[in-house]
Amino acid sequence: xxxxxxxxxxxxxQNQIQGLKGTTGLALKFADGVILVADRRASMGTFVASKxxxxxxxxxxxxxxxxxxxxSDAQALVDLMRxxxxxxxxxxNFPPTIKVASSLLSTIMHGGYRRYQPWWVQLLVxxxxxxxxxxxxxxxxxxxxxxxxxxxxxxxxxxxxLLENSWKENLPQDKAKELAISALKVAIGRDxxxxxxxxxxxxxxxxxxxxxxxxxx
Amino acid sequence: xYDSRAPYDKSAAMWSPDGELVQLSYARKASERGAAAVGxxxxxKTILLAGETLFDPLVVRPDKIQEIDEKLFLVxxxxxTDSNLLIGQxxxxxxxxxxxxxxxxxxxxxxxxxxxxxxxxxxxxxxxxFGTALLLAGFNPVxxxxxxxxxxxxxSYFAVNAYAAGSGNERVIESLRKEYKVGQPIxxxxxxxxxxxxxxxxxxxxxxxxxxxxxxxxxx
Numbered sequence: 001x002x003x004x005x006x007x008x009x010x011x012x013x014q015n016q017i018q019g020l021k022g023t024t025g026l027a028l029k030f031a032d033g034v035i036l037v038a039d040r041r042a043s044m045g046t047f048v049a050s051k052x053x054x055x056x057x058x059x060x061x062x063x064x065x066x067x068x069x070x071x072s073d074a075q076a077l078v079d080l081m082r083x084x085x086x087x088x089x090x091x092x093n094f095p096p097t098i099k100v101a102s103s104l105l106s107t108i109m110h111g112g113y114r115r116y117q118p119w120w121v122q123l124l125v126x127x128x129x130x131x132x133x134x135x136x137x138x139x140x141x142x143x144x145x146x147x148x149x150x151x152x153x154x155x156x157x158x159x160x161x162l163l164e165n166s167w168k169e170n171l172p173q174d175k176a177k178e179l180a181i182s183a184l185k186v187a188i189g190r191d192x193x194x195x196x197x198x199x200x201x202x203x204x205x206x207x208x209x210x211x212x213x214x215x216x217x
Numbered sequence: 218x219y220d221s222r223a224p225y226d227k228s229a230a231m232w233s234p235d236g237e238l239v240q241l242s243y244a245r246k247a248s249e250r251g252a253a254a255v256g257x258x259x260x261x262k263t264i265l266l267a268g269e270t271l272f273d274p275l276v277v278r279p280d281k282i283q284e285i286d287e288k289l290f291l292v293x294x295x296x297x298t299d300s301n302l303l304i305g306q307x308x309x310x311x312x313x314x315x316x317x318x319x320x321x322x323x324x325x326x327x328x329x330x331x332x333x334x335x336x337x338x339x340x341x342x343x344x345x346x347f348g349t350a351l352l353l354a355g356f357n358p359v360x361x362x363x364x365x366x367x368x369x370x371x372x373s374y375f376a377v378n379a380y381a382a383g384s385g386n387e388r389v390i391e392s393l394r395k396e397y398k399v400g401q402p403i404x405x406x407x408x409x410x411x412x413x414x415x416x417x418x419x420x421x422x423x424x425x426x427x428x429x430x431x432x433x434x435x436x437x
Contacts, residue, residue, distance in 0.1 A: 088318070091325070091326050091329060092323045092325055092326050092358075093323075093325055094323070094357070094358065094359040095359075096318070097320065099318075099319050099320060100318045100319060100320055102319070103317065103318050103319030103320070104317055104318055104319075107316065107317045130359060
């Protein structure tokens, strides 16, 4: 897997894995919620395998998931999580929190990692719930951490460079959206596995509606 | 004495022609031989749980009200070995939920899981139904409102405002139907429960808190 934040990085012969990969995804909290954006390129080595890959997914009305890594694994996890979150809601009679979603993913992914069948993905799990806005990030070993802002995929370091400098607490929504898009544009400009447009989701505690971002580049 | 329900009580998984699971009826009888247990939602933030602990003076008084997780309690009435199995299982289910979802299990979800387990014991051959009925008390994680669930021997479960299990349960439930009202002071509620249980068990003297373990659960 070709991003340096992966703890398995050193052990992987990149040529052996010819799945679809390469991405930059990032999420950040702002005053009333959370933004998740990602590019649209899926690559196989130097080949651009897709120019309209979907990397931000709605799990339900208030939870979103950004994916990087092996596309098939990530898509399977998105489908699984949609079902699991609905089951949780029905069994408990109340909606699952963002923490529930990330804990469950961590359980699944750590289980795979310890059985030598890791889910080959990095994830961002974001959303708003009764406790406010959240950004969780998960690694392929099942590690989970809660962050104010974070990036995943091959363009991680590029996007994080700008976020590190410019993210502030309680940014207004328009400034936060601007920052998210410009950080992603840094990765699109300098990472060859990132590009072809921007998709995004904005979850706000002010409105139950999800705002979508769709930018053709 | 000849029992007309024979031979339909030979297996727990066998229906009688009247549509009765005869072994399940026997199991209910077993739980009605257990010490009385009562649960009552006093108001949105307070629950009263009570369990009768009148036993042999030679035996150290057991805890009738068992903690399953933080602010989540269970009173079981019936065959104590079956109760202990379910209490142990409840604690495991509660911790499994924390490990998988990172949050405490809700009363409803625990009632559902226990109900599933108990229902399986009325369907699968070679098993017998649990001789115990349960009251589960806790608070809703979203609204913080008090929640009380009753789980029957056969695994059916439902949310209640006040309910009883164990000996005299029918009479206690009958009295609760007449006397229950939301929002009474805690001391009145305690007195009411002591009275209701004493008369349901046909005691000459009203029971005290020494004979009936009472616990008040509050949200904070």
